[in-house]
Amino acid sequence: MWTYIVRRLLLMVPTLFLISLLNFAIVNLAPAKRPTNVSTTGELDTSASMEAKEAEHIFRRTFYLDRPIFLNTRYSLTDGEILWLLAAPAREGEPPRVRRRAFDDLDDYGRTIVPHLIRLATLAADTRETLRVGPLRADYERRWRDARPAWIRGERPPGVSAWPPPPDPPPFDDAFCERLLSLAIDRLGNNAPRRPIVVYGGEAPPEILAFNREVREEQTLLRGILTDRKTGDREKLVKWAAWYDGRRAEWEYSFGDKVAMTLTETRFFNFWRNLAHFDLGTSFTHRKKVWDLILERIDKSLVLSLGSLLLAYLISIPLGILSAVTHRSWSDVVVTVVLFALYSFPTTFLGVLLVIFFGIDLKWFPVSAFHSAGYENLTALGKLRDTAWHVALPMATLTVGSLAYYSRFMKAGLIDVIREDYVRTARAKGLSEFVVVVRHAARNSLIPIITLLGASLPVIVGGSIVVEVIYEIDGMGRLAYEAVIKKDYAVIMGINILVAALTTVGVFLADLAYAVVDPRIRYR
Amino acid sequence: MTYKEIVLGQFRKRREAVWCLRAFVAILLLATYAPMLALDVPFWTDLPGAPASPWFSALFDTAVFPLAVDAFFNLLMGTLPVLVVLWFLAGTGPPQEGRRVSLPVSAVLAILRFLRRGGRPRILGAWGVLHLSLFLWILSARDEWRSPVRDYPRLVHEAKASAGFPPIRHHPGKRMSEFTLTKPLSPGKLQPGATAPPPELHPYYVLGSDNLGNDVLTRLLYGARISLTIGILAVAIDLVIGVTLGALAGYLGGLVDDALMLVAQAVMVIPLLFLILFLMSVVEKPSIYTIVLVIALVGWPGIMRLVRGEFLRQRELDYVTAARALGLKDRRVMFRHIVPNTLAPVFVSATFGIAGVVLIESTLAFLGIGDPGAPSWGQILRIGYENNKTGRHLIWAGGLAIFALVLVVNVIGEALRDALDPKLRR
Numbered sequence: 001m002w003t004y005i006v007r008r009l010l011l012m013v014p015t016l017f018l019i020s021l022l023n024f025a026i027v028n029l030a031p032a033k034r035p036t037n038v039s040t041t042g043e044l045d046t047s048a049s050m051e052a053k054e055a056e057h058i059f060r061r062t063f064y065l066d067r068p069i070f071l072n073t074r075y076s077l078t079d080g081e082i083l084w085l086l087a088a089p090a091r092e093g094e095p096p097r098v099r100r101r102a103f104d105d106l107d108d109y110g111r112t113i114v115p116h117l118i119r120l121a122t123l124a125a126d127t128r129e130t131l132r133v134g135p136l137r138a139d140y141e142r143r144w145r146d147a148r149p150a151w152i153r154g155e156r157p158p159g160v161s162a163w164p165p166p167p168d169p170p171p172f173d174d175a176f177c178e179r180l181l182s183l184a185i186d187r188l189g190n191n192a193p194r195r196p197i198v199v200y201g202g203e204a205p206p207e208i209l210a211f212n213r214e215v216r217e218e219q220t221l222l223r224g225i226l227t228d229r230k231t232g233d234r235e236k237l238v239k240w241a242a243w244y245d246g247r248r249a250e251w252e253y254s255f256g257d258k259v260a261m262t263l264t265e266t267r268f269f270n271f272w273r274n275l276a277h278f279d280l281g282t283s284f285t286h287r288k289k290v291w292d293l294i295l296e297r298i299d300k301s302l303v304l305s306l307g308s309l310l311l312a313y314l315i316s317i318p319l320g321i322l323s324a325v326t327h328r329s330w331s332d333v334v335v336t337v338v339l340f341a342l343y344s345f346p347t348t349f350l351g352v353l354l355v356i357f358f359g360i361d362l363k364w365f366p367v368s369a370f371h372s373a374g375y376e377n378l379t380a381l382g383k384l385r386d387t388a389w390h391v392a393l394p395m396a397t398l399t400v401g402s403l404a405y406y407s408r409f410m411k412a413g414l415i416d417v418i419r420e421d422y423v424r425t426a427r428a429k430g431l432s433e434f435v436v437v438v439r440h441a442a443r444n445s446l447i448p449i450i451t452l453l454g455a456s457l458p459v460i461v462g463g464s465i466v467v468e469v470i471y472e473i474d475g476m477g478r479l480a481y482e483a484v485i486k487k488d489y490a491v492i493m494g495i496n497i498l499v500a501a502l503t504t505v506g507v508f509l510a511d512l513a514y515a516v517v518d519p520r521i522r523y524r
Numbered sequence: 525m526t527y528k529e530i531v532l533g534q535f536r537k538r539r540e541a542v543w544c545l546r547a548f549v550a551i552l553l554l555a556t557y558a559p560m561l562a563l564d565v566p567f568w569t570d571l572p573g574a575p576a577s578p579w580f581s582a583l584f585d586t587a588v589f590p591l592a593v594d595a596f597f598n599l600l601m602g603t604l605p606v607l608v609v610l611w612f613l614a615g616t617g618p619p620q621e622g623r624r625v626s627l628p629v630s631a632v633l634a635i636l637r638f639l640r641r642g643g644r645p646r647i648l649g650a651w652g653v654l655h656l657s658l659f660l661w662i663l664s665a666r667d668e669w670r671s672p673v674r675d676y677p678r679l680v681h682e683a684k685a686s687a688g689f690p691p692i693r694h695h696p697g698k699r700m701s702e703f704t705l706t707k708p709l710s711p712g713k714l715q716p717g718a719t720a721p722p723p724e725l726h727p728y729y730v731l732g733s734d735n736l737g738n739d740v741l742t743r744l745l746y747g748a749r750i751s752l753t754i755g756i757l758a759v760a761i762d763l764v765i766g767v768t769l770g771a772l773a774g775y776l777g778g779l780v781d782d783a784l785m786l787v788a789q790a791v792m793v794i795p796l797l798f799l800i801l802f803l804m805s806v807v808e809k810p811s812i813y814t815i816v817l818v819i820a821l822v823g824w825p826g827i828m829r830l831v832r833g834e835f836l837r838q839r840e841l842d843y844v845t846a847a848r849a850l851g852l853k854d855r856r857v858m859f860r861h862i863v864p865n866t867l868a869p870v871f872v873s874a875t876f877g878i879a880g881v882v883l884i885e886s887t888l889a890f891l892g893i894g895d896p897g898a899p900s901w902g903q904i905l906r907i908g909y910e911n912n913k914t915g916r917h918l919i920w921a922g923g924l925a926i927f928a929l930v931l932v933v934n935v936i937g938e939a940l941r942d943a944l945d946p947k948l949r950r
Binding site: 011014015018019022023026029030109331340341343344345346347348349352353355360386397458459461462463466469470480481483485487489491496499500503504507 | 786787789790792793794795796797798799801802803804805806879883886887890891893894903905908909912916919922923924925926930931934935939
């Protein structure tokens with residue numbers, strides 16, 4: 001038994017690992033990598049308001065989307081690559097998508113490329129001859145030749161069969177160098193300053209506070225360069241170079257640094273590290289930690305699903321027994337037919353019907369929310385009554401489907417058992433029919449229905465989505481639904497992992513319960 | 525008696541199941557022949573400037589039927605009778621030989637003989653190839669068949685031309701914003717300011733209309749196509765994945781088994797609806813096909829475990845040893861010898877699977893995550909719920925349609941399971 005428990009617990013690890021891997025894949029496959037605010041109708045709001053920018057920032061920070069997926073080798077970026085990306089706005093005819101991509105890439109590189117930018121700016125400002133004849137130009141022209149057909153393919157007007165001749169690469173003349181210099185200075189202003197870490201919900205830990213203090217000091221230092229509109233690019237470059245000289249060591253990577261950076265500064269590593277710290281990230285629609293969001297809501301979902309599970313068992317077992325005892329009588333036929341119909345009844349339809357008739361027409365039950373206003377002021381008994389009143393319809397909706405399933409199962413099991421010899425023996429002993437059925441037969445037929453517990457947990461938890469949406473209950477199901485509509489992946493992932501973990505544990509407990517009630521079962 | 529006859533006999537003993545099978549076929553036929561019942565394009569007309577029989581050219585017109593699913597069913601209207609004829613021809617005796625007939629007739633007879641020799645599987649296969657190749661040809665060519673969109677009821681009425689319309693003169697998705705949300709059987713207005721559609725133009729809305737002025741009955745008919753397609757396609761994909769993986773896991777055992785079981789466990793542990801919702805969040809524009817794919821991707825573990833269990837049981841049986849002793853390859857032993865013996869419970873599970881997929885699809889449409897362009901039953905229910913003061917008829921129409929289909933399929937599955945169960949044979 002104990003070895004079985006240990007083995008099952010150990011098996012949970014790879015299961016949860018696979019589930020997290022699935023989540024990682026979903027986040028990385030997500031279509032909107034740089035989401036702006038998404039309205040409730042699912043349309044992208046492209047006007048980048050401050051709020052939208054913050055949302056984007058939260059999303060990217062949560063999943064480290066500015067890092068590469070598996071291996072980070074950004075220490076080995078060359079000047080040539082940076083030059084190519086940096087000069088993207090100067091390339092006429094390139095599709096906007098490609099330009100946007102270059103811009104985003106430079107954004108993602110962050111502080112790593114500061115030395116490259118300083119070097120390129122110095123070249124563009126002072127030693128233009130070196131730029132013109134050096135390997136950088138050859139590199140640029142090679143990239144130009146490689147990339148050109150792609151641009152043309154994107155831009156070719158329909159019906160034109162011949163490719164237009166590729167334009168020549170730009171001469172690295174003074175105008176180009178001036179442009180490059182100003183682009184590099186702008187980029188420095190964007191990439192060099194670090195950003196303070198905003199902590200949503202709760203106190204920030206001291207190391208983050210210390211980091212933020214350091215960042216702010218640096219920002220006051222850099223503000224002199226950044227906000228000065230009068231000085232030209234060359235003067236700014238002098239100041240940047242001076243700033244860079246003072247902290248050059250930051251960009252000198254030892255072998256150990258490189259290994260650590262390659263492996264740890266990636267989306268993959270940080271995803272697992274956060275999971276290991278039970279950090280599920282921050283929701284950009286709610287501006288809160290996902291963990292807090294879930295904790296606020298999980299009680300309602302648990303009340304609903306566990307309550308309906310309990311209710312289903314409490315009703316279905318007697319119903320199944322009754323149906324088996326009266327097998328093939330008219331009452332059994334009626335019960336069976338009704339249960340079969342209920343089993344096929346769509347949860348959505350049932351929920352809507354109950355809302356319409358008992359909620360809106362008859363006004364017997366509230367149709368939204370979990371508590372009345374002023375719930376806090378009620379006595380304990382009043383609270384219970386209020387909750388039960390609110391929960392009645394949703395729980396009925398959630399229970400009906402599984403109820404039919406269980407009682408059919410119970411009936412089938414009991415009919416099998418009732419034919420057994422020991423039941424006949426019990427009858428022959430002169431026991432009353434009630435004792436025979438309930439004490440002897442029903443107890444044994446309970447065993448298969450307990451196995452259902454494990455299998456039905458995911459179904460019940462999943463069903464709570466529909467119920468919570470119809471009855472406007474702020475539980476986990478509704479949270480997940482809204483997160484899917486708004487593409488809030490942090491919430492999606494958090495709920496997914498948590499629900500999976502909970503059901504894994506639930507299935508495990510159900511299996512254990514199976515072993516406890518059935519002494520014939522020996523787990524190895 | 526062969527096994528098939530025994531099972532069929534057991535199935536026929538359940539009268540309700542036979543009726544449900546008939547109802548299912550009826551739903552299938554209604555969905556297939558929906559354009560004959562409900563379309564706003566006439567079969568024939570003498571309207572000047574319009575084709576004499578616009579209905580036929582409308583069938584594969586992307587302006588009238590933008591969904592490929594509709595083109596598939598419209599083609600089925602023509603090819604289904606061919607299948608029925610071939611099917612019954614296969615049961616009749618051999619064609620008379622020796623009579624001299626002209627060349628084309630003898631060619632047709634030769635083809636028929638060939639089909640008959642292979643029996644019904646060959647006929648079904650040949651018909652499937654014919655239908656699918658025609659369908660693919662239509663899909664690739666139909667973009668060029670676009671004709672101008674005409675509002676035939678109005679044109680015919682204004683020109684006082686004569687025309688033969690299908691009995692329901694509505695299109696499933698043409699939005700007529702001036703006629704919104706009417707109650708069943710009323711051509712009248714419901715919302716203030718909305719004009720009543722004159723009965724000559726758009727006759728009675730038998731089950732009322734939705735908030736966009738679509739006829740609910742028409743949408744129900746065409747929605748059956750969507751539900752059936754998603755249900756059958758998703759389950760078919762599940763069957764392929766589940767049977768293959770289950771066979772591999774059960775036959776090879778060892779590490780392969782452990783790994784596959786682990787993956788199945790991981791998929792099964794996440795509540796189905798959650799998992800589907802999360803996968804749908806990656807899809808940028810949900811369509812019928814992405815829904816099918818997502819549902820199929822999460823549905824296979826059940827079938828896989830079933831097949832694996834059967835394999836574990838049958839792997840040690842004598843016929844498998846005999847097949848292996850003959851020196852057959854593993855692949856042949858697995859898929860030709862063992863898989864056919866495991867199919868009975870798999871088919872039962874697949875039948876229930878169709879009902880489950882129909883439920884899930886309607887739930888997705890109800891939650892607003894489905895294809896907005898496809899007339900789905902869940903969508904009708906959703907619109908009714910959103911307008912719950914004036915749109916009660918929508919709730920009943922959509923909900924009862926889903927319920928009926930799911931119930932019918934479940935009853936069939938139940939009867940099939942009992943028929944296959946030797947313990948219940950009586």
